[in-house]
Amino acid sequence: DAKTTQPPSMDCAEGRAANLPCNHSTISGNEYVYWYRQIHSQGPQYIIHGLKNNETNEMASLIITEDRKSSTLILPHATLRDTAVYYCIVRGLTFAGGTSYGKLTFGQGTILTVHP
Amino acid sequence: EAGVTQFPSHSVIEKGQTVTLRCDPISGHDNLYWYRRVMGKEIKFLLHFVKESKQDESGMPNNRFLAERTGGTYSTLKVQPAELEDSGVYFCASSQEEQAGVMKTQYFGPGTRLLVL
Numbered sequence: 001d002a003k004t005t006q007p008p009s010m011d012c013a014e015g016r017a018a019n020l021p022c023n024h025s026t027i028s029g030n031e032y033v034y035w036y037r038q039i040h041s042q043g044p045q046y047i048i049h050g051l052k053n054n055e056t057n058e059m060a061s062l063i064i065t066e067d068r069k070s071s072t073l074i075l076p077h078a079t080l081r082d083t084a085v086y087y088c089i090v091r092g093l094t095f096a097g098g099t100s101y102g103k104l105t106f107g108q109g110t111i112l113t114v115h116p
Numbered sequence: 117e118a119g120v121t122q123f124p125s126h127s128v129i130e131k132g133q134t135v136t137l138r139c140d141p142i143s144g145h146d147n148l149y150w151y152r153r154v155m156g157k158e159i160k161f162l163l164h165f166v167k168e169s170k171q172d173e174s175g176m177p178n179n180r181f182l183a184e185r186t187g188g189t190y191s192t193l194k195v196q197p198a199e200l201e202d203s204g205v206y207f208c209a210s211s212q213e214e215q216a217g218v219m220k221t222q223y224f225g226p227g228t229r230l231l232v233l
Binding site for chain 2 (some may be wrong): 003032036041043044045046049067091100103104105106107110
């Protein structure tokens, strides 16, 4: 799976949009961009994923550049509860004998701190 | 629908003892993954089950770790004998069956915090 690069930390004011960047310049055509977050000591929480089109769900929006070498996770109205470590993960479908290999490779992530 | 559950939430054992961690995936999820985070390090993949079969165990650190998923439902991860460096948080994740070209999202449990003294 392709390696990702994220800033180690970011700050955001409560109520403002949080824009978390991720570089994945070696991404290949069949690899998806996934975002997870880990709040305090809980298990990683799925946020959103995409292949090449921008995606939006109830939690966030994902903007992927046309060349797919970078992406941005947008939390439109950050709250204090959004303080967490955010992981950008590139994951590909690799098949062997008809079954995919799905492991996630976590990096250091971005520590997002939302302040009042 | 219940999420991924893990038991116990915490375990404190002495070096040389045995510990067994349990993971119950989301009902109907064929794929089950184990990950762990040791102190100060990144979350690392351990192994992947598809139903009861080990699909990928490339992340298992050594033969002191044994994972099973009899019957393709819940899974156990046994550490025997435990060493100090095994301390960390062990996460389990599950996902639906993946078919050609369709990727499925992994959902994580809350983790088991293991401390080996």
